Amino acid sequence: MSFAANLKDELCKDVPEEESAIHALLYGFLIFSHKFNADEISFSVVHEPTARLFAEALATHCGISAKIIFHERARGTLYKVSVEKASERRKVLEAFYHMPKEPTLRINRANLENEEDVPYFLRGAYLVCGSLTDPNKEYHLEFGVSYMNLCKDLLALVGEVLPQPKSAVRRGSYIVYYKESENIEDMLTYIGAVLSSLEMMNIKIEKDIKNRVNRRMNCDNANMDKTLNASLSQVADIKYIFEQKSESFLPEELYQVAKLRLENPEMSLRELCESVEPPLSRSGMNHRLKKISEIANNIRNGKI
Numbered sequence: 001m002s003f004a005a006n007l008k009d010e011l012c013k014d015v016p017e018e019e020s021a022i023h024a025l026l027y028g029f030l031i032f033s034h035k036f037n038a039d040e041i042s043f044s045v046v047h048e049p050t051a052r053l054f055a056e057a058l059a060t061h062c063g064i065s066a067k068i069i070f071h072e073r074a075r076g077t078l079y080k081v082s083v084e085k086a087s088e089r090r091k092v093l094e095a096f097y098h099m100p101k102e103p104t105l106r107i108n109r110a111n112l113e114n115e116e117d118v119p120y121f122l123r124g125a126y127l128v129c130g131s132l133t134d135p136n137k138e139y140h141l142e143f144g145v146s147y148m149n150l151c152k153d154l155l156a157l158v159g160e161v162l163p164q165p166k167s168a169v170r171r172g173s174y175i176v177y178y179k180e181s182e183n184i185e186d187m188l189t190y191i192g193a194v195l196s197s198l199e200m201m202n203i204k205i206e207k208d209i210k211n212r213v214n215r216r217m218n219c220d221n222a223n224m225d226k227t228l229n230a231s232l233s234q235v236a237d238i239k240y241i242f243e244q245k246s247e248s249f250l251p252e253e254l255y256q257v258a259k260l261r262l263e264n265p266e267m268s269l270r271e272l273c274e275s276v277e278p279p280l281s282r283s284g285m286n287h288r289l290k291k292i293s294e295i296a297n298n299i300r301n302g303k304i
Contacts, residue, residue: 023117051081
């Protein structure tokens with residue numbers, strides 16, 4: 001199963017027992033559902049436990065049986081949960097202090113009397129309209145909200161209890177989102193998905209280690225390429241000097257380095273320094289190799 005599906009499974013397993021917590025959870029479901037008015041109360045999800053949890057909470061808290069209809073699709077089963085009877089819809093609206101006909105849908109804070117109820121409210125909201133990108137690919141958690149004022153209310157509420165999220169408009173929907181891994185972990189922990197939050201932390205650590213290893217390997221490879229290119233250039237210069245002049249043309253101190261490089265093109269600068277007698281410093285070895293290169297260039301240019 002995907003990370004997102006496991007996250008929703010975890011959120012659905014921890015069913016609150018306190019009446020106010022169930023009230024807040026159910027309100028999160030309702031206010032962010034596709035339809036929440038006198039004519040229709042419904043939403044559709046691909047996650048069956050979410051549909052079941054909503055129906056059970058509605059039955060427990062309001063004494064109303066929601067209807068669950070599933071549709072088989074190529075991309076998976078879609079579950080639509082709805083309250084069919086008009087009298088029961090009015091009862092639900094009254095239970096959560098909403099009018100049958102409201103000009104705009106807003107969060108009624110009367111449903112969140114205790115600060116401890118807010119996590120359950122946000123849990124319900126996430127289960128209905130939330131999504132999380134696979135953290136192995138990127139960090140992105142969002143709530144997709146149908147109404148502008150409702151989005152503003154959610155943005156304000158989340159900002160009161162967690163780091164302030166950002167908002168955007170996408171294809172007619174209003175988005176409240178986080179892109180920072182730490183903020184997403186805080187949100188998951190806050191709404192009760194502690195295991196998923198820990199798993200995300202582990203994924204982030206593994207990604208960080210892999211990135212560091214890759215950077216080190218890239219750096220090592222670049223250094224190896226640089227060393228090899230320098231060595232090939234030095235070998236070419238030495239061969240050219242020996243061919244155009246002779247091995248005895250170079251002073252003894254340069255000949256010693258030239259012969260060592262010619263016979264050991266794979267050696268690093270450090271290894272060259274340690275192989276001459278007496279050993280040289282890196283600057284000393286660099287100086288002699290540059291002197292050999294200058295001599296080769298002077299021969300090429302007819303100066304010697």
